[in-house]
Amino acid sequence: MTTQLDAALAGPDGAVHPQLVTLRDLLLTDYTPTQIQHRCKHSEWVQLVGDLADAGGDITHAHLDALPPQNHVRLLRHMLVATGALELRSVLTDMVDPWLQHFLADQRPEVSALMRPYAAWSVLRRARHRHARGLDSPSSHKYVRTRITVAAQFLTWLDTRAVTLSNATQSDVDLWLSQGASTRHRVRDFLQWAYTAGHTTDLTAPWLGREGLPSRVLADNTRWALLRRCVHENTVALELRVAGSLVLLYGHIPTRIVELTRDDITSDGQHRFLTLAARPVLLPPALADLVDQLAEQDSRTTPGRKPWLFPGARRGSHRDAGALTKLLNIELGIFVRPARGAALCDLAAELPSPVLADVLGISTSAAARWSTLAARDWTGYIAARTHTVSELPKPDSSR
Incomplete structure (x- = not known):
């Protein structure tokens, strides 16, 4: 098995390419002999890295940029960056520039x-x-x-x-x-x-973010029925139950949900909290239990890796937000946009927009729009805050 892997990663001199030594060690550590044998025979990314090694010379981002932006090319780049063979670049450089080059060539x-x-x-x-x-x-x-x-x-x-x-x-x-x-x-x-740029007249399209908000809000009875499924339906994957609950209760979107780590979970001895943005949010007991269970599923702490609450299949990465969104829809019937709208409407009816923005990490303008949709006027709250502040003792200027 080791011989087969060494041959797959070998350069022209027959030895493992110097940039691939760490990758070889990773594969030997993380996979069984059967899995390694299968990857050497059938994995496109292993075959690709073998071709790059056999060509001799340094393996660079430019080699991968010249290839069609397919999944096995992206996976190989991720593995080479994770093992230090290639330097870390921005997501835009890795995911957009090669794609754009091939996309424009087809137009x-x-x-x-x-x-x-x-x-x-x-x-x-x-x-x-x-x-x-x-x-x-x-x-x-x-x-x-x-x-x-x-x-x-x-x-x-x-x-x-x-x-x-x-x-x-x-x-x-x-x-x-x-x-x-x-x-x-x-x-x-x-x-x-x-x-x-002077290419056309003044044409426009309605902004997707502001049009039709009321029609995209989930009905209360449907929202609570979905939430009950998330909390009580044990046949559904635990990560989907937690993610669905966070969407339905707090309007948290999958792109932010997958970035949560076990370090975001805190406790004061009686209650458990989850930091969604800048501040910890109190979790209801039933959801807190689910979050604890999810954290315990992969509680190992590996040096150099973030303790993701939603770990991904790739080494050191979190769950893919797009895949999570699709599974929420397929497995639980949760469409993120209307579910999130219902949660934000509910929260906006209870919280002033500045607090809503601070707790959930959304913009103040977005929070204000949801507050307007929830038909709440918080001028009284602002006046009360101003009155309270005015009653505070002034600092002693003589000090």
């Missing part, structure tokens, strides 16, 4: 000519600026790719109607939006850029 020249400056000077520029400020999320690359893909789809659709972007009208935009999924509303960003 018509007219589409590529518009997509290149739009991607480089609008979408990617803003995404990298947010990354530099630490404001991006694990799904940033998906939003970037979606905006570029949707814009290209819109241009292709216009071409099928023998309409150019410069001649497109608002009626064309409205018709295209009405014939597809809500994701098409992401074309709003491209239309704004195209107008500023």
